[in-house]
Amino acid sequence: MSDVTAEELMAITASRLLADHKIVFAGVGMPLLASVVARRIHAPKLTIVLEGGIIGASLLPGKLPISTNEMRAAYGAQMLTDITDIFLYAQRGFFDYGFLGAAQVDMYGNINTSVIGSIEQPRVRLPGSGGANDIISLCNEVLIVTQHEPRRFVEKVDFITSPGYLSGGRSRAAAGLACGRLGAVVTDLALLDFEPGTRRMRLRALQPGVTVGQVRDQTGFDLLVSDDISELTPPSAREIATYRELRDGPSP
């Protein structure tokens, strides 16, 4: 367990949230890896969709895609269509989960992947939304997976690239966002959700050996804490081996 990296821990924790026979719209990187781990461990009928127009992705171990629009992402797919079409399936309501990373996320689950500083005078111009804004606006339940550190978990994001619960309460619906809800936030320290009334981020469970104080220290805003906090089950040897085989290819 001690040699498990933060990335492995997050991917495996996230993979357990994906139920069998569901459809997941995954971004490239950790969301995709976590989805494939789920398929191999407990959800063989999970369908993975990628924005490049790929339905039923399965991955060739050791050949992970860098882009959601390339042949490596299309390996083993059931259907290849176009990009806009994929998002329109999401808008229609076909996708149970949307699965995202985040450069910055605030207490209402708003995500910034556009800019550090102001949009008019950026300190760092990031690449931008890609499909993240659409995924959080259109998928039925959104999962966020990211490393737990104060520069990511901020009081206020510099820019709302992808709207979570906006300013909490009913503000998301009031903005016209008729679809979707935010489910869980998975980090290397904890599993979090959003309190139903205020829509503020709430600590639900801790990664093995982590304390509430540690999570608070690494969170840049006032975190709600659930009354019935539990500890997450450590990754199994099989989960770790599956993850590593996907990342590195079959061992010689």
Add this chain to the structure above:
Amino acid sequence: MEKVAVLAARAELEAAGRPAVDKRMTAEQAAAMVRDGDHVVIGGTLYSRTPMALVFALLRQRRRHLTVSRPLACYEVELFLATGALDRIVSSWVGIGLRWGLAPIFRHYVESGEVSYDEWSHLAMGLRYKAGAMGVPFLPSHTMLGSDLARTLGLQTVRCPYTGQQLAAVPALNPDVAMIHAHRADMFGNVQVDGYRHMDVDVARAARKVIVSAEQIVSPEEIAATADQTMLPHFAVDAVVAAPYGAYPHECYGLYGPDLAHFDAYAASAKEQGPTAGLRYVEANVDGHPDFAGFVAAAGTARLAALAADARELMPRTHAAGVAR
């Protein structure tokens, strides 16, 4: 945001004839259709089926004040930036690729304010081209609402006359010129693509002029024999350019994978030297060869063969023969 001009784009189509003639020309002749100040949309996405032969021909011409749009933009945008060709980028994502971190040349120009970046969501880019392709001024959608993207762009909303729902009114985009790379085309511009089509169908139908490069120029009979694979009809295409390996060093579905070593070298030099690296890249790889075939040849047959093998490994077994034909 550009002015919505679907009716003007339609009027141009009505006024111009659509003769079914031989549209073959060189990449340089085709790129000359682009004028200073034009909006050019680059087909494919990130490093997949990017029309690099056409991009290189346009870079060679050193146009000015261009706007470039793309669903997700890769380092070709940095090359236009470094040669002073761009005023504006319209996209949902600009980088080199996740593995290479942030794109330094893009950052330089956008952070300094020299070049503007209109950031839309990925679906919004798709709906902009689709509205342009459909000949309507906007399309309603549930996306982008409540975000700072919408606020910054001045995206308008519309109330549904049937349900009262509030929706984003995503404005049509009809670019001046589209550049698309395909697997095969005939001389008239009937175009076929294998694998995913990205946004290319809408991109082509939205644009006012369409240039298609193809791995292979085939006979009209060959197109007709597999008519269900045809992505664009001849009347939606203005120029056809023969370009074997025309997406290299990017990938072309089923035929060759991306040249990641080429990307590594580019990304390292861009990180080290910023815009100078982009300019040097263009001088060496574009200006340094008489044409795109020269650039491809410089990669060497061994490297090209390895990229073709990468592609074959990823193809479904029963399909591979058909794709490679």
